[in-house]
Structure formats: structure tokens, C-alpha cells
Amino acid sequence: MPDVRVVNVSKRFGKVVALDNVSLHIKEHEYFSLLGPSGCGKTTLLRLIAGLIRPDQGEIYIGNRLVNDVPPEERDIGFVFQTFALFPHMNAWNNVTYGPRVKGFDMVKAETIGHEVLEMVKLHERLDAFPNELSGGMMQRIAVARALAAGAKLLLLDEPLGQLDAKVRADLRYEIRRMAKDLELTAIHVTHDQSEAMAISDRIAVMRKGKIIQVGTPNELYMEPASIFVAHFIGESNFLEGYALNSDNEGMLVELRKNVKVHAKRNNINSGQKVVLAVRPEIFSVEKEKKEEENVIPGVVERTTFEGTTIRYEVKLINQDLVVIVKPSMTEKWLKVGEQVFVSFPPEKAHVFLYPERGLKDEISVE
Amino acid sequence: MPKQGAIGALGNLSSKRSAKYGMYLTAVIVLFALIILPPILGIALKWGSIAYVLGRRDLLSRSLIAVQNSFTIALLVSALGVIAGIPLAWVIARSKSKWIKIVDTLADIPFIVPTSVLGYSLLLFWSLPEGLSSLFESSIVSPGWLLIMLLHFTFSYPVIVRVVVGALLDYKREYENAARTLGAPPFVAARTVTFSVIKPSLIAAFILAFARSISETGATFIVAGAFENGPVFIQHMKESLSQGAITQAEYDGATVFTSFMLIIVALLIFLVIRIVGPKLKLPVKKIYPAVEGKLSYTKACLSRNIVTLLVFFLIVLVPSLFVARTAFSAILTDTFAESVSGSGIWGEYWQSLALSYILAGVVTLLNVLIGLPMAILIARKRLGSLFSAVLDLLVNVPLVVPSIALGVSLRGFWKETVAFAPEMLLLIFAHLAITYPYFVKSMSAAVERISIDMEDASRTLGAKPLIVFKTIVLPLTKYSILSGAIMVFTRSVSETGATIAVVSTLKTAPVVLVDWVTHPSQFTASQRGLGSGFLMFFSFLILLALRLAIREKGRY
Ligand SMILES: Nc1ncnc2c1ncn2[C@@H]1O[C@H](COP(=O)(O)OP(=O)(O)O)[C@@H](O)[C@H]1O
Ligand SMILES: [Mg+2]
Numbered sequence: 001m002p003d004v005r006v007v008n009v010s011k012r013f014g015k016v017v018a019l020d021n022v023s024l025h026i027k028e029h030e031y032f033s034l035l036g037p038s039g040c041g042k043t044t045l046l047r048l049i050a051g052l053i054r055p056d057q058g059e060i061y062i063g064n065r066l067v068n069d070v071p072p073e074e075r076d077i078g079f080v081f082q083t084f085a086l087f088p089h090m091n092a093w094n095n096v097t098y099g100p101r102v103k104g105f106d107m108v109k110a111e112t113i114g115h116e117v118l119e120m121v122k123l124h125e126r127l128d129a130f131p132n133e134l135s136g137g138m139m140q141r142i143a144v145a146r147a148l149a150a151g152a153k154l155l156l157l158d159e160p161l162g163q164l165d166a167k168v169r170a171d172l173r174y175e176i177r178r179m180a181k182d183l184e185l186t187a188i189h190v191t192h193d194q195s196e197a198m199a200i201s202d203r204i205a206v207m208r209k210g211k212i213i214q215v216g217t218p219n220e221l222y223m224e225p226a227s228i229f230v231a232h233f234i235g236e237s238n239f240l241e242g243y244a245l246n247s248d249n250e251g252m253l254v255e256l257r258k259n260v261k262v263h264a265k266r267n268n269i270n271s272g273q274k275v276v277l278a279v280r281p282e283i284f285s286v287e288k289e290k291k292e293e294e295n296v297i298p299g300v301v302e303r304t305t306f307e308g309t310t311i312r313y314e315v316k317l318i319n320q321d322l323v324v325i326v327k328p329s330m331t332e333k334w335l336k337v338g339e340q341v342f343v344s345f346p347p348e349k350a351h352v353f354l355y356p357e358r359g360l361k362d363e364i365s366v367e
Numbered sequence: 368m369p370k371q372g373a374i375g376a377l378g379n380l381s382s383k384r385s386a387k388y389g390m391y392l393t394a395v396i397v398l399f400a401l402i403i404l405p406p407i408l409g410i411a412l413k414w415g416s417i418a419y420v421l422g423r424r425d426l427l428s429r430s431l432i433a434v435q436n437s438f439t440i441a442l443l444v445s446a447l448g449v450i451a452g453i454p455l456a457w458v459i460a461r462s463k464s465k466w467i468k469i470v471d472t473l474a475d476i477p478f479i480v481p482t483s484v485l486g487y488s489l490l491l492f493w494s495l496p497e498g499l500s501s502l503f504e505s506s507i508v509s510p511g512w513l514l515i516m517l518l519h520f521t522f523s524y525p526v527i528v529r530v531v532v533g534a535l536l537d538y539k540r541e542y543e544n545a546a547r548t549l550g551a552p553p554f555v556a557a558r559t560v561t562f563s564v565i566k567p568s569l570i571a572a573f574i575l576a577f578a579r580s581i582s583e584t585g586a587t588f589i590v591a592g593a594f595e596n597g598p599v600f601i602q603h604m605k606e607s608l609s610q611g612a613i614t615q616a617e618y619d620g621a622t623v624f625t626s627f628m629l630i631i632v633a634l635l636i637f638l639v640i641r642i643v644g645p646k647l648k649l650p651v652k653k654i655y656p657a658v659e660g661k662l663s664y665t666k667a668c669l670s671r672n673i674v675t676l677l678v679f680f681l682i683v684l685v686p687s688l689f690v691a692r693t694a695f696s697a698i699l700t701d702t703f704a705e706s707v708s709g710s711g712i713w714g715e716y717w718q719s720l721a722l723s724y725i726l727a728g729v730v731t732l733l734n735v736l737i738g739l740p741m742a743i744l745i746a747r748k749r750l751g752s753l754f755s756a757v758l759d760l761l762v763n764v765p766l767v768v769p770s771i772a773l774g775v776s777l778r779g780f781w782k783e784t785v786a787f788a789p790e791m792l793l794l795i796f797a798h799l800a801i802t803y804p805y806f807v808k809s810m811s812a813a814v815e816r817i818s819i820d821m822e823d824a825s826r827t828l829g830a831k832p833l834i835v836f837k838t839i840v841l842p843l844t845k846y847s848i849l850s851g852a853i854m855v856f857t858r859s860v861s862e863t864g865a866t867i868a869v870v871s872t873l874k875t876a877p878v879v880l881v882d883w884v885t886h887p888s889q890f891t892a893s894q895r896g897l898g899s900g901f902l903m904f905f906s907f908l909i910l911l912a913l914r915l916a917i918r919e920k921g922r923y
Contacts, residue, residue: 052544072547073556079548085541089563099549102559150549 002063002076002154002186003028004049009058011044018044020210021058026188026203031177033189033197036207037233037366042190043082045207046156049188051075062154073102078147078185080157084139086131092118092142093127099150117145120179137168144176148183155180155187161196173200194234198222206230228353231278232364238323239360240277244269244352250294251347258319262295263347274355281326283349286313286341296344299323301335315343391749394740395758401737402800403764409776410630413623420620426604426613430621433600434628436512438636440596441580444516448523448576449531449569453562454675456531471532474679477687478525481861481906483877484899486586487884488690489518494590497892498689510592517682518590519583523576524683530575534568535561552664570644574637578766581633582773585863585881597629598864605867622868626776637763691903693896702893706901712890716879716898720905723876727859730798734806734855735848742810759811766804773800774868790873797865802855809851853913860906876902 006024010017018041026032034042047053049060051072060067067075078099086095096117100110118124121141131139140160147155160176161169177200180187191197197204198218205215206229214226225231228239244267245253251263254277264277290296299317306312311329316322323343335341356363420426459471477485492498493508508514542564546556562569584598591599601622608618697703706713741762748755765773777797781788863877870878880898883890 050548052547071552072544073550073552075548076550077548079545081541081545083539083541085539085545087542087545087560087564089566098546098551098559102546102549102551102555146545146549156548 003030004063004154004186004188005059005061006045006049007059007061009045009048009055009060011041011048011053011056017210019048019055022210022212023058024205024212024215026186028186029181029184031180031187031189031200031202033191033201033204034207035191035194035197035204035233038192040207041210042192042207043158046079046158046188046190050077050079050156052079076150076152076154078150078152078155080140080143080147080155080160082159082162084131084143084163086134086139086142086146088131091128091130092123092134095131095142096127096146096149098146103150113149113151117149120148121145121175136164137172140164140172144179148179153185155185157187157189159190159192161191161193169196176200198234206233225278225351228276228278228356228360228363231351231353233366235280236324236326237278237280239364240279240321240323241355241360242275242277244271244273244275246271252352254352256319257321260297260317260319262297262345262350264350264352265348267352269352269354276353276355276360277350278353279323279345279350281312281324283345284323284325285344286315286325286327286335287344288335288339288341290342292342292344294344295347296342299341299343301337301339301341304335304337315341317343387749390740391744394737394744395750397737398741398758398761401796402803403761405780405796406630406765406773406776406800409778409780410623410627413619413779416616416619417624417627418620419614419616420624423617426617426621427624429595430597430600430625430628433595433597434625434632436595437581437597437629438632440512440516440519441577444519444523444580445573445576447516448520448527449573451520451675451678452524452527452531452572453569454671455679456528456535457557458672458675459528460532460535470676470679473684474525474528476525477521477683478529478857480687481863481877481880481902482522482583483585483589483861483863483880483884484690484902485522485687485861486518486589487880487895487899488688489514489521489586489686490590490884491693492686492689493517497693510590511594514590514592515587515594515596517686518586519576519580521683521687522583522586523579524679526575526579527572530568530572531565534565538565554667566644570640574640575766577636578633581629583864584867585877588881589884597625601625602867623779641760690896690899693892694900694903697893697897697900700893702891702897706894706897712883712894715874716876716901719874719876719879720902722873723860723902724905724909726794726798726875727856729795730802730859731852731855733795733799734802735852738803738806738810738851739848742807743814745807746811746814762804762807764804765800773797774865777865778869790870793869794866794873794875797869798859798862801862801865802858805854805858806851809854810848849913853910856913857906857910860902 004024004026006022009019009022011019022041022045024045034045036042044053048055049062051067051070055068062075062077072079087098090098093114097110097114100113105113114127115124118127121144123138123141123145126134126138129138131142134142140163144157144160147157157176161173164172173196176189177187179185189197189201198221201218203215203217204221205212206221207213208229214221214230216224221230221234225234225237228237231237232239240256242254242256245255245261247253247266248263251266252269253261254264254275255261256277262277269275285292290298297317297319299315301313302316302322303314304311306329307326309329310326311332311334313325313327313335314322315325325343420430455470455474459467459474480488490510493514494510499507508517538561542560543556546560547553551559582598584602587596588599588602595603604613604618604621607613608615613621705711706716709717741758744750745755745759745762774797777800778793781793781796861877862875863881866875866878867881874882880895880902883895883898
């Protein structure tokens with residue numbers, strides 16, 4: 001049964017290192033996402049697993065079988081392509097039953113499967129339509145149906161929702177996950193959209209420049225980002241520069257600019273090191289009067305933006321750092337531009353990272 | 368204000384609807400006046416002479432048998448060509464090896480050898496004592512239908528390979544990947560997906576090969592021996608006429624009748640292909656997992672590649688180049704000195720060579736001038752999509768009309784309508800009609816590939832249509848224009864059949880060479896070899912220069 005193991009895999013295209021010594025274990029029945037900015041090597045990794053390209057180094061196992069030398073047609077996979085790649089000269093029905101037919105199933109069985117998967121994607125009435133007669137959403141569902149029909153237990157999806165408009169995309173992502181779960185498949189889903197990955201994945205691998213930089217559940221990645229890049233790429237973070245001081249009961253003491261001292265989550269960074277403090281916008285409390293004792297920084301509201309569900313403030317702190325703070329718009333009183341405020345946050349929800357050698361801008365850039 | 372020169376004024380003019388439609392209208396009128404009507408009217412005008420051939424049973428039955436032979440050979444050769452061309456195209460398109468680039472370039476060689484020279488080269492290789500036959504007691508292949516088939520295979524093959532390679536390179540590889548992930552072995556994926564998707568190109572390759580086989584005259588005549596297909600029959604009639612064996616009226620009748628049959632049957636066949644082609648399903652439903660699986664992997668692939676390359680080298684390439692050997696040995700003889708000094712027969716030879724290249728240059732230039740608006744008209748459906756489709760079909764007419772028949776018709780038409788048309792003009796018109804489809808077809812495909820968004824973007828940025836053309840369309844299609852020009856040039860230099868039919872005093876190089884090769888007693892082997900060699904050598908140089916101008920990106 002298919003779990004997937006990628007062991008020390010590297011792949012170059014000429015001078016470009018698309019994958020640099022990547023290792024990964026995807027468990028059976030897991031809905032797993034590969035997430036990262038475009039060009040980071042997600043597609044390359046997925047195609048390596050599918051056997052469409054071969055690794056320069058390293059091994060790939062599907063269900064304990066070393067598949068490095070196994071051609072794609074013998075890997076027993078389903079692959080949903082970014083552009084869908086529906087065969088233009090075949091109608092929906094022939095597209096969907098292509099897998100069972102080339103695998104040599106008898107006609108009766110192939111047809112039964114065809115009906116089943118078309119039922120599953122709710123496109124039974126369009127089985128005579130050719131790809132150019134279908135909308136994007138329909139093509140996407142046919143593409144999924146076709147990948148499922150071959151009966152594979154490992155489903156690989158390369159930005160399957162990338163070509164669709166926002167509304168359809170939001171609906172379809174849950175549908176794909178539900179189907180994968182109903183059929184007890186192992187699924188690997190490539191996307192550059194962090195909200196999509198967060199919404200549907202059991203676990204996510206965050207990739208950057210050919211490397212996997214963190215693997216975890218959506219929750220873990222959000223709550224405990226292991227790097228500045230992840231803190232920035234998953235959700236949103238404020239980054240404040242400073243120096244690490246000593247740690248005490250309340251956590252690690254960090255000195256921000258202009259001698260402002262705050263506590264953050266405990267860390268094993270040595271005191272004296274230059275660091276970056278990462279705080280998510282919704283972690284801050286912002287009050288007109290000073291209520292807390294610890295971790296309070298005075299500031300002035302510089303701008304407010306109404307975003308529907310939330311309201312977004314930009315606050316200039318007393319030390320001239322600018323932070324973004326997000327609050328629910330219906331349940332809280334709104335602040336006005338120019339108002340004096342006190343900003344605070346719980347130490348255990350603020351993470352400290354070593355200041356990156358190549359600078360903060362470079363570290364969080366997605367190229 | 369931007370500077371208002373002639374370009375500015377033209378630019379403003381190009382915004383006017385009237386100017387634009389005026390240009391398209393001109394293109395359409397030129398198409399009908401010069402390309403489509405002359406061949407058809409030429410036959411219509413001589414229609415009456417058919418009575419003379421109907422009265423001569425012997426000529427009639429010879430003509431009918433010849434026409435039948437033409438189509439049998441064309442069908443067989445094009446089918447074999449496509450079957451044999453596909454694997455080489457596949458190897459060229461898919462191999463990552465650097466060596467394959469060399470094979471790719473070599474594949475063009477039979478295309479750049481003027482067909483009459485090609486015919487002579489094949490004759491030497493397969494039949495004459497100097498060639499392969501020297502290894503055996505007698506000729507391997509005597510002149511006749513088999514040698515004609517070998518010849519037609521040889522000159523169809525590069526065109527087929529070129530078309531299929533282009534299609535494979537443009538083809539979205541993702542379809543094949545999708546088939547593989549669904550469980551199809553490579554052979555099955557190629558058969559059920561790749562070749563089904565590029566089927567239009569396979570049909571186009573078949574049609575090009577077919578039309579060429581029907582229409583080729585010069586080289587076919589050289590290797591035909593006593594065998595007659597349509598064009599060879601017309602050529603024989605011409606000789607009979609000059610020997611006084613038949614009357615002018617009988618000659619006209621035989622020619623018009625044979626041409627008419629060739630045109631009508633060819634058009635019918637193309638019509639059938641056009642109707643049946645899109646519905647023709649490659650067998651995608653039936654799949655034989657066990658057998659086809661075996662055909663897919665290393666051993667089968669390796670032997671397929673070896674056979675493919677062997678066929679290419681032994682049947683196509685070596686026989687095409689064989690004539691060069693005689694030319695090389697001739698360099699060491701007096702013949703070479705004679706030829707360079709231009710004495711004796713060589714004076715006429717050099718004149719004909721110069722005429723060939725001047726003619727090809729003029730025809731190429733004219734094609735660019737009058738073919739480009741037509742290509743844009745077709746690609747951009749400027750006058751409605753139905754009209755564009757009709758034009759697209761009509762442009763093919765000269766392609767399906769056998770070139771010797773075309774020459775005969777053109778001669779008839781221009782002689783009757785413009786009584787004192789100089790022969791040079793006839794030559795230009797004939798070559799223009801023959802080459803026009805090649806240029807327009809390749810250009811309209813290229814224009815079609817430019818996303819219309821890009822043109823629109825340029826318009827929204829404020830560019831006038833003419834400027835859009837100059838800054839967007841021209842740069843993006845410049846390689847296609849060059850490669851279209853190369854096809855036109857090559858075709859014109861190698862054209863024999865129509866030329867023979869059109870002219871009586873002017874002689875192009877292929878005409879002279881056909882004369883030399885068909886009268887072996889009057890010319891020596893080294894003269895023939897050297898004559899062919901010079902034509903090949905200079906054509907090769909010109910093409911090489913053009914190729915260098917195109918560099919890497921130009922594929923034709
Ligand atoms: N076939 C290829 N040839 C050359 N470079 C490639 C090829 N495929 C991918 N690359 C390069 O490898 C890197 C990773 O690409 P890819 O895996 O497609 O990224 P992603 O899917 O994350 O956007 C990119 O820099 C890309 O340009
Ligand atoms: Mg990608």
C-alpha cells in the first residue's frame with residue numbers, strides 16, 4: 001500500500017538545481033501538500049515521483065518498492081496535470097476510460113469504473129462532450145475522474161486548481177480532498193497557494209529553492225514556524241529587528257530598537273546575537289489605555305483599512321517600527337488614525353529567529 | 368508628435384479600412400488571376416483538341432494507363448513515405464543526442480538536390496554499371512516503376528520528415544505524459560494519443576508527398592525507362608511531336624486529356640481526404656497490452672532506430688549524393704577545365720544555371736510580396752472564417768495540379784490571352800504558381816501561431832496596423848519568412864516538368880541536365896556528373912548561406 005519515500009533526491013536541469021538533496025516521507029492515506037513559491041521545484045518533485053523524469057541522485061520508493069527504474073505506466077499512479085492535459089481528440093467518456101482500457105481491463109469492467117468515477121465528479125450528463133466544449137471546472141473534474149479511473153491508490157495533483165477562478169477553486173478543493181479520503185487514497189497535492197494548502201492538507205512540506213524547509217500539519221506550520229521564511233509564507237508576520245538578551249521565567253528577553261525590551265518565546269539563541277522577532281498580526285492586542293504590564297509598547301495608529309471580516313491597522317511604535325495588526329471588524333470597537341494606543345502580545349506566541357546573514361528582505365523574498 | 372515621414376503617412380493610411388481592404392482585395396485578385404485561373408482556363412481553352420486524342424485509340428489507352436500508373440505510384444509512395452518517415456521524425460524530435468542534429472540536417476539534402484539531378488543520381492546508383500550494380504552481375508534496379516518509386520520515396524521523405532518533426536516539436540508533450548501515468552506503455556501512448564493529436568500534420572505530409580509524386584516530371588522521366596506515368600507520357604508525346612510522329616492537334620489533345628485526368632482525379636482524392644480525414648480514427652479503442660508493451664521498451668526501440676537510420680542512409684541519402692562521386696573524379700580531367708572556361712556545351716550550361724538562380728530569386732521575392740498579405744488574410748480570417756477556409760483550400764490548387772500539366776495549361780492560357788508574352792514572363796508565372804502554396808501555407812501557419820493578444824496589446828499601446836506588422840508580426844515570423852523563402856527557392860531551382868512544358872527557347876539548368884542525361888550518346892559521364900555537381904554545389908552554398916542567416920532557430 002502506497003506510502004511514498006523520497007530519499008536524498010537531487011535533480012538538475014543544466015545549471016539550474018531544481019531539487020537539492022530532498023528527503024520526504026508521505027504516509028499511507030495521507031493528504032499531503034507540497035507548498036512553495038513558483039520555481040521552487042514542486043512540479044519537479046511530483047514528476048520524479050510519477051516517473052516522468054528521473055532523479056540524478058537518490059531513491060524514490062512507492063509502498064516499499066524502489067521505483068527509480070520503473071516507467072510511469074507501471075507505477076500505478078493517478079496524475080492530474082496543471083493544464084489538465086485532457087486528450088483533445090477524445091470525448092469525456094473516452095478520456096475517463098482510457099486508463100482502464102490501456103491497462104487491459106475487460107470492457108464491462110472498464111465501463112463500470114467509467115460510470116462510477118463520472119458519478120463521483122457529478123459529470124455524468126456530459127460524457128459525450130469534447131474537452132474544448134467543457135468549462136474549466138468541468139475539465140478539472142474530468143481530469144480528476146480520469147486519474148481516479150485507473151484505480152491507482154496514489155494520486156498526484158499538480159496545481160489542480162490553478163487554472164480556475166476563485167469561487168470554483170474554493171468549492172473544488174474540498175471536493176478533491178473528500179474523494180481522496182472516501183477512496184482511501186494517498187494524495188500529493190502541489191500548490192503555491194498557502195491558504196489552499198492549509199485548508200485541505202493533513203500535512204504540508206514547505207519548499208524553497210529546491211529544498212524542503214519544514215514539514216508539518218497546517219497547525220504546526222502556523223503556530224511554530226521553524227524559520228522566518230515559513231513565518232512569512234504561511235499566513236502573515238510582523239518582523240521586528242533586535243538583539244537577544246538573557247532568558248528568564250517569562251521567556252527570552254529581546255531588545256528592540258531604541259531600547260524597547262520585550263519577552264518572546266524561549267529559545268536557545270545566545271545572548272548578544274542579532275535577531276528577528278516574528279509576531280502574527282492577530283496576536284497583538286491594541287488598547288487605548290495601558291492594561292497589561294509586560295510586553296507593552298506605545299504607538300500611534302497611522303492607517304486603517306476595512307477588509308470585510310477584519311479591520312487592519314498600521315501602527316507606528318514608539319521605537320519607529322511599523323507593525324500590522326488585524327482585528328475582527330464586527331466585534332471590536334474601531335480605532336481612528338492618529339489615536340495613541342498601547343500594543344501588547346503574549347510572549348509564548350512571538351518567535352525569535354537569528355537575523356539572517358543575507359538580510360531580512362532577501363530571506364523572505366519569494367524570488 | 369512622432370516624425371511624419373513616409374512610414375508615418377503609410378501608418379496612417381494603414382488605419383483606414385479602405386486601404387486595408389484594398390490590400391486584401393488585391394491579394395485575392397492576384398490569387399485568382401495568376402495562380403488559380405490560368406491553369407484551369409489553359410485547359411478549358413484547348414478543350415476542343417481532346418477530340419483528336421479520342422479518335423486515336425492507341426494514344427487514349429496509353430494515356431489512361433499512364434494516369435492509372437501515376438496514382439498507383441503516388442498512393443504507394445506517400446503511404447510508405449509516411450510510414451518510414453514517422454520513426455525518423457520521432458528519433459529527431461525526441462533524441463537528446465547532439466548527433467541527431469547532423470541527421471536532421473542530412474535529412475534536408477534530397478530536398479535541396481534539384482529533382483532532375485536526383486533522378487540521375489539514383490539512376491547511377493541503382494542501375495548503371497558505375498553504381499551498386501558494379502558489385503553484381505547486372506543492374507540491381509533497372510529503370511522502370513520500381514526505380515520511379517525509389518525516386519519518389521527519396522524526394523518525399525525529407526518533406527514528410529520535416530512536417531512531422533515540426534508537428535512533434537509543437538505538440539504538447541503533456542498529453543503523452545498523461546497517457547503514461549494512466550498506464551499506457553510508450554508505444555500505446557504514441558499510437559493512441561500523440562499520433563492522433565498530430566493527425567492533421569500526418570495528412571498534410573501525405574498530401575504533400577502525394578501531390579509531388581503526381582506532379583514530378585523531370586527526374587521521373589530520367590528513371591522511367593519504357594514505363595509511362597502521366598508526366599512521362601506527356602513528355603513522350605512532346606518528343607513524338609518534334610519527331611513528326613504525331614500532329615500538333617494530337618499532341619495538344621493528349622496533353623490536355625492527360626492533364627485533365629490527373630487534375631480531376633487528384634482533386635477528387637484530396638476532396639475525399641478532406642472529408643474522410645477528420646473522421647478517420649486511428650484505432651484508439653482497441654489496445655493490445657501484451658504485444659504493445661513488448662514493442663515499447665529498449666530492445667524493440669533500439670532495433671527500430673537502427674532500421675530507421677539504415678533506411679535513411681542506404682535508400683535516401685547515399686543514392687541522392689551518389690552523383691557527386693562522378694563530379695569529383697571529373698575534376699581531375701579536361702572536362703573540368705573545359706567547363707570552367709565555358710567552352711562547347713558549357714556556355715549554354717552556365718547560362719542556364721544563371722537563369723535558374725535569377726528566376727528563383729525573382730520568384731522568391733514575388734512570393735514574399737504577394738504571398739504575405741494572403742497568408743495574413745487566411746491566418747487572421749480577415750474577411751470572415753468561411754471565406755478564409757475557401758481561400759485556404761484554393762491555395763492548394765497549384766499543389767494538386769501536376770506540374771507538367773500546370774505548365775501546359777499556363778502556356779496555353781498565356782499564349783492565347785497575351786499573344787506575345789515573353790517566355791521569361793511565362794517562366795516566372797509558372798514558377799510562381801508552383802511555389803505559391805508552399806510559401807502561403809508555411810506563412811499562414813506561422814502567423815496563426817502568434818497570439819492575437821500580442822497584436823492587440825500592441826494596438827492598445829497605440830501602434831497603427833502597419834507598425835504592428837513591422838514591430839510584432841515581422842520579427843516574430845522572420846524565421847518562417849526565411850524558411851518559406853528557402854522552400855520556394857529550392858522548389859524553383861529544382862523545378863523541371865512545368866518548365867519544359869512552358870518554354871521552347873529558354874532553358875533552365877534542370878532542363879539542360881535532363882537533355883544531357885536523356886541523350887547519353889552525346890554527352891560523357893563526367894560532363895553529366897560535373898553538370899549535376901555544379902548545380903548541387905551552388906544550390907547547397909546558397910542554402911547554407913540562408914541557413915546561417917536563420918541560425919539555430921530556423922527550422923524548415
Ligand atoms: N524541463 C526543464 N528544463 C529546464 N529547467 C527546468 C525544467 N523543469 C523545471 N526547470 C527549472 O527547475 C526549477 C524548478 O521548476 P518547477 O519544479 O517547475 O517549479 P515549481 O513547480 O515549484 O514552480 C525552475 O527553476 C525551472 O525553471
Ligand atoms: Mg509547477
